[in-house]
Amino acid sequence: MGRKFSAALVMTAGLGLAGAGAQVPDTVDGHVLAAQKAAGLDFSGTLNVLCVQPSDGADPTLAMMRAVASGKPRPIPARDTWYAEPAQVFDNVYFVGTKEHSSWAIKTSAGIILIDTMFNYAAEAEIVDGLKKLGLNPADIKYVIISHGHGDHDEGARMLQDKYGARVIMDAADWDAIEKGRDKPGGKPKRDIEAKDGQQLTLGDQTITIIKTPGHTLGTLSYLFPVKDHGKTMTVAYSGGMGFNFPRSKARFDTYIASTEKIAAAAKAAGATIVFSNHSMYDQAWIRSRWVRKPSDPSPFIIGADGVARYFTVLAECAKAAKIRTKS
Ligand SMILES: [Zn+2]
Known part of the structure; x- marks a missing residue:
């Protein structure tokens, strides 16, 4: 954005628009406010998990960390609390996730690329049965x-x-973590392909660019890929890890922030107008997949380059606030 537009930017920031480039005070409240403005109503779920703390000051993601670290078997939630109907969201893309987690199927001329597989209890019902319901073959x-x-x-x-x-x-760092970690319900995946930064994965007529974005885990991956909406090609920026449920340190937050800025810049350069994440409550994938629309309406996942930029601003600003809150 050119310098001459900065005055207009300051004015629109008050309306909850991008605010990129505006001076953000390096304080918890300064960063949280910047994240709030960027989130608007589009990314309230992301804002809630990453920025908003309960009045007692407790950190919601720490409870999640402790539960996982305890190693206690997780109870399987009742199906009607998580099950979501599969849905076609672009000409060549299908949501086969739950109300909480996303799994995306990209149909190519030579088969399907699937992004994420969710908890074991949901994989068969959502991915296998979901693809069949949509007329696809798992x-x-x-x-x-x-x-x-x-x-x-x-x-x-x-x-x-x-x-x-x-x-x-998967990234080598996360293959390593899986190998060292406890067994998983459904079994650990067998070590297979290690992702490379900038790798282009091609299957038939589809190419996905893989971008390493360590932070949430040391091997978190994000992606850029084209989709078609009523025959028109546009670009998705996929955000691979958001929560701060990792060992907290200022250095780790710096890694997270740098990765967020890296994928945000790549998304901007690619002209991305759509954000996918792996938590359907973060990008409202489940809600958007059920959006009522006429067949000729554009996909509700198209939020424009400004929307994509605001999404990554929420992540980066909340991480900056959390970094200040972190002692070590
Ligand atoms: Zn995670």
Whole structure:
């Protein structure tokens, strides 16, 4: 953005628009306010998890960390609390996630690329049965890309390897963490392809650019890829890890912030107008997948370059606030 537009930017920032380039005071409140302005109503879920703290000052993601670290078996929630109907969201893209987690199927001329596999309890019902409901064949899944090696994104991968011979791509750091970690419901995925930064994964007529964005885990992956809406090509920026449920340190937050700025810049350069994440409550994927619209209406996932920029601003500003809150 040119310098001459900065005055207009200051004026629009008050309306909850981008605010990029505006001076943000380096304080907790300064960063939270910047995140609030960027989030608007589009990313209230992301803002809530990353920035908003309960009145007692407790950190909601720390409770999640402790629960995982305790190693206690997780109860499987009742199906009607998580089950979501599968939905076609672009000409070549399908949401096969739950109300809480996202899994995306990209149909190509040579099979399906699947992004994330969610908890084991949901994988069969959402991915296998969901693809069948949509008239697709789960046996056509050729590649599974895992955004990071946490159970809510990778537990279903082993089933897809064993049942359909799908190849699984993950960052080496998260393959390592899985190998060292506890067994997973559904089994650990068998170590397969290690992602490279900037790698272009091509299947048939579709190419996905993989961008390493360490922070949430050391091997978190994000992506850029084209989709078609009523025949028109546009670009998705996929955000692979958001929560701050990692060992807290200022250095780790610096890694997270740098990765967020890296994918935000790549998304901008690619002209991305759509954001996907792996938590359907963060990008409102489940809600948007049910949006009422006429068949000729554009996909409700199209939020424009400004919307994409605001999404990454929420992540970066909340991380800056959390970094200040972090002692070490
Ligand atoms: Zn995670």
